[in-house]
Amino acid sequence: xxxxxxxxxxxxxxxxxxSGSTVSKASLHNKDIIDxxxxxxxxxxxxxxxxTGAGKSIILSGINLLIGEKASVxxxxxxxxxxxAQGVFDIDEEQxxxxxxxxxxxxxxxxxxxxxxxxxxxxxxxxxxVRITLTDLKEIASTLVDIVGQHxxxxxxxxxxxxxxxxxxxxxxxxxxxxxxxxxxxxxREIDIKIENIEKxxxxxxxxxxxxxxxxxxxxxxxxxxxxxxxxxxEYKRVFNAEKIREKVYESLEYLKDDxxxxxxxxxxxxxxxxxxGKYDERYTELAKRMENAYYELEDCANEIENISKGIDVTxxxxxxxxxxxxxxxxxxxxxKRTLPELIAYREDLKEKLSDIDxxxxxxxxxxxxxxxxxxxxxxxxxxxxxxxKEIAIKIENELLNELKFLNMEDAKLKVQINKLEKMTNxxxxxxxxxxxxxxxxxxxxxxxxxxxxxxxxxxxxxxxxFSKVDNIPILIFDEIDTGIxxxxxxxxxxxxxxxxxxxxxxxxxxxxxxASKASQQFYIEKYVENSKTISRVKKLSAxxxxxxxxxxxxxxxxxxxxxxxxxxxxNEG
Numbered sequence: 001x002x003x004x005x006x007x008x009x010x011x012x013x014x015x016x017x018x019s020g021s022t023v024s025k026a027s028l029h030n031k032d033i034i035d036x037x038x039x040x041x042x043x044x045x046x047x048x049x050x051x052t053g054a055g056k057s058i059i060l061s062g063i064n065l066l067i068g069e070k071a072s073v074x075x076x077x078x079x080x081x082x083x084x085a086q087g088v089f090d091i092d093e094e095q096x097x098x099x100x101x102x103x104x105x106x107x108x109x110x111x112x113x114x115x116x117x118x119x120x121x122x123x124x125x126x127x128x129x130v131r132i133t134l135t136d137l138k139e140i141a142s143t144l145v146d147i148v149g150q151h152x153x154x155x156x157x158x159x160x161x162x163x164x165x166x167x168x169x170x171x172x173x174x175x176x177x178x179x180x181x182x183x184x185x186x187x188x189r190e191i192d193i194k195i196e197n198i199e200k201x202x203x204x205x206x207x208x209x210x211x212x213x214x215x216x217x218x219x220x221x222x223x224x225x226x227x228x229x230x231x232x233x234x235e236y237k238r239v240f241n242a243e244k245i246r247e248k249v250y251e252s253l254e255y256l257k258d259d260x261x262x263x264x265x266x267x268x269x270x271x272x273x274x275x276x277x278g279k280y281d282e283r284y285t286e287l288a289k290r291m292e293n294a295y296y297e298l299e300d301c302a303n304e305i306e307n308i309s310k311g312i313d314v315t316x317x318x319x320x321x322x323x324x325x326x327x328x329x330x331x332x333x334x335x336x337k338r339t340l341p342e343l344i345a346y347r348e349d350l351k352e353k354l355s356d357i358d359x360x361x362x363x364x365x366x367x368x369x370x371x372x373x374x375x376x377x378x379x380x381x382x383x384x385x386x387x388x389x390k391e392i393a394i395k396i397e398n399e400l401l402n403e404l405k406f407l408n409m410e411d412a413k414l415k416v417q418i419n420k421l422e423k424m425t426n427x428x429x430x431x432x433x434x435x436x437x438x439x440x441x442x443x444x445x446x447x448x449x450x451x452x453x454x455x456x457x458x459x460x461x462x463x464x465x466x467f468s469k470v471d472n473i474p475i476l477i478f479d480e481i482d483t484g485i486x487x488x489x490x491x492x493x494x495x496x497x498x499x500x501x502x503x504x505x506x507x508x509x510x511x512x513x514x515x516a517s518k519a520s521q522q523f524y525i526e527k528y529v530e531n532s533k534t535i536s537r538v539k540k541l542s543a544x545x546x547x548x549x550x551x552x553x554x555x556x557x558x559x560x561x562x563x564x565x566x567x568x569x570x571x572n573e574g
Contacts, residue, residue: 045501047516048509048538049549050525059525059538060509063477068125068138071117082118089113089144099140104130113141157448157456163432165463166416168470169392177381182426184378188371195367198356205353216350219343222332229329229340236322249309256302264302267295375424382428389418389430396466403462406496408489409455413437415444454485461493465500476500478508494518513553517570522546546571 048059065071065085076083089111091099096106104111104127114126115137125137132140170178205212238245257264271291278285329340336343356363393416404412415435422429435444438455450456468476478497485493494515497506501520508515516522522541529535541549550567551559 042521043501043505044520045498045506045518046508046521046523047519048507048523048525049511049516049553051527052511060477065115065117066113067141067144068115068134071115071123073119073121075117076119082116084114084116086112086114095140095143099127102127102130102132102136104128104132113137157450157460159433159446159448162416162434162447163389163427163430165434165467166389166392166396166432167427168467169396170388174385174388177384178427181378181381181385181428184374184381185424185426188374188378188424191367191371191374195364195371198364198367201353202356205357209354209357212350212354216347216354219332219336219347219350222328224329224340224344224347226341226344229326229333232322232326232329236319236326239319239322246309249305252305253302253309256298256305264295264299267291267298271295378424382424382430385428386418386420386430389432393418393432399466400462403465403496404458407458407462407492409438409458411438411440413444454489457485458489458493461496465496468500468504476504476506478506478510490514491518511553513550513567513570516546516553517550517567517573522549524549543571 061075062085065075065083066087071083090109091106091111092109096109099106099111106128111127112129114129116124123134125132125134127137127140167175167178254262256262259265271288274284274288274291278288332343333339336346338346397414397416400414401412404414413436417433417435419431419433420429421431434447436447436450436459437444438450447459450459464476490512491514494512495518497508497515498518498520500506508519510516524539524541524545525536526539527536539545547564547567548559550570551563554567555563
C-alpha cells in the first residue's frame with residue numbers, strides 16, 4: 001500500500017482509499033454508519049479497539065473489497081444503488097513490470113485501485129482507471145496486504161497449500177528450476193498426447209484394414225487424373241460434333257487456299273498491285289509490307305486448321321470409349337460422394353493410412369525416445385527440488401518450534417513431511433504436509449487436525465511470522481486471532497506482533513487489553529445516536545486516552561483508579 005492515502009466509502013464504504021507501503025492515512029464517509037472517519041497511521045504495531053458492534057468490521061470490509069474479496073448486496077447501505085472502494089498503493093519495480101505487462105500505465109511509484117459493486121450484481125475493478133478482472137485484482141493485491149483473521153487458518157492448515165508455503169523459501173535459482181519443471185511437464189504431456197493419437201489412429205486403421213485395402217484397389221484401378229472429367233467432357237463434345245466440325249473446316253480451307261479465287265490468292269494479287277504502285281508513292285510500299293504480314297498470319301491460320309482437320313476422323317467406338325469413361329467416373333464419384341480431386345486426395349490418404357500400420361511403430365518409437373529424454377531431465381530437476389525442500393523443511397521446523405515455544409507451546413513437536421508421488425506434477429514428485437503434536441505423548445498428526453482454537457491461533461501466528469520473512473507483504477492485518485487464548489499467552493502474542501511490527505506494518509482489530517497495550521498506536525471506534533441516526537466514528541487515542549480505553553477493555557465501564565493504574569503499568573511495560 002502507499003505511504004499516504006485515504007479510505008472513503010460510497011455505500012457501506014463511500015470510496016475507500018488506503019495508501020502506504022504502510023497505511024498512513026485512511027478516511028471513511030458513510031452517512032448511515034460512519035459520518036466521517038480520518039485515520040493517521042504510523043509505522044509499527046497499530047490496534048483498532050472499541051465495543052462490539054461499533055463498526056470495526058467496516059474498515060476490514062473496505063480493505064477486503066480492495067484486495068478482491070467477494071462483495072454482496074448486503075454491503076450496500078439503504079437508499080444507495082452501489083458501493084465504491086478506492087485505494088492508493090506504493091509499488092516496487094517488479095510490480096511495476098507486471099502491471100505494465102497487463103497494459104496498465106504507471107506514472108511514479110503509486111497506483112490507484114478502485115472497486116465498485118451495484119445492486120444488480122454488476123462488479124468492476126480498475127487500476128489507474130484501466131479495467132481489470134477480479135482475478136487480476138486479487139493477484140495484484142496479494143502482494144500488497146494480507147489479512148489474517150479467525151478463518152484464514154483454513155488456507156494455512158489445508159495440506160494442498162503446504163508445498164506452496166515451503167516453496168516460498170526457494171531462492172531464485174531454485175524457483176527457475178521449478179519453472180523448468182512446469183515447462184518440461186507441458187512438453188511431456190504434449191508428446192504423450194501425440195503418441196496416444198497415433199496409437200488410436202493405428203488401432204482404427206488395423207480394424208478397417210481390409211476395407212481400406214478394398215477401397216484403395218478400387219480407386220487405384222481407375223488410374224484417376226486430376227481434371228480428367230473436365231477434359232473428357234470437352235473431348236466428348238468434340239467427337240460428338242465431328243461431322244459438323246469437318247464440314248466447316250473443309251469449307252473454310254476451300255475459302256482460304258484451295259483454288260484461284262481463295263482468300264490467299266486474292267491477297268497475293270492485291271499485294272503485287274500495291275507493290276507496283278510503290279514506285280510512284282512510298283506510302284504504298286509501306287502498305288504492301290503490312291499486307292504481307294497479314295498474308296503470313298492468315299496462311300498460318302489456314303495451315304493450323306488443316307493440321308487440326310487431320311484428327312477429325314473419329315469412329316463410333318471412339319465416342320463409346322469416351323462415354324464409357326465418363327460414366328465410370330460418374331459412378332465412382334457418386335459412390336464415394338466425392339469430387340474427382342477429393343477422390344484423388346482420398347486415394348493418397350488411404351495409402352498413408354495403410355503405410356502407417358507399419359511405420360506407426362517407428363513414429364511412436366521416436367516420440368517415446370523424446371519422451372524418455374524429457375522425463376530423464378524432469379526427474380533430475382525434481383530430485384534437486386526434493387533435496388532443496390528437505391533442507392528448507394528442517395529450517396522451517398526449527399523456526400516454527402522456536403516460535404511456538406515462545407507462544408507457550410513448549411511441548412509442541414513439528415514435522416514437515418515430504419512424500420513422493422507416483423505421478424509427475426508441476427511441483428515435481430513431492431507432496432508436502434505439516435504434522436504437529438501439541439502435547440507430551442501425543443502422536444504427530446496433520447496440522448488440520450488441531451482441535452483447540454487457541455492452538456490454531458498460535459500455530460497460524462507462528463506460520464505468519466515465519467512466512468512474512470519471504471512473502472515481502474508490507475502490511476499484515478490481524479482480525480481477533482487470539483480468540484480462545486488467555487493468560488500469559490495473550491501477552492506473548494502481543495509481544496510477537498510488536499516484534500514483527502518493527503519490519504512490517506501490523507494493523508490489529510482486537511478486544512484484548514494486553515494486545516492493545518503493546519501497540520505503538522491505538523484507535524478507538526465508537527458508536528452513538530444523533531438525530532435518530534446511528535453513527536460510528538474513529539479517534540486516535542492520546543497516551544492518557546489509551547489508559548482509559550485499556551481500563552475499559554479490562555473491566556468494562558466501571559473504571560476506578562486502581563484499574564487505571566494497572567492500565568498505565570501495562571502501557572509503560574512496553
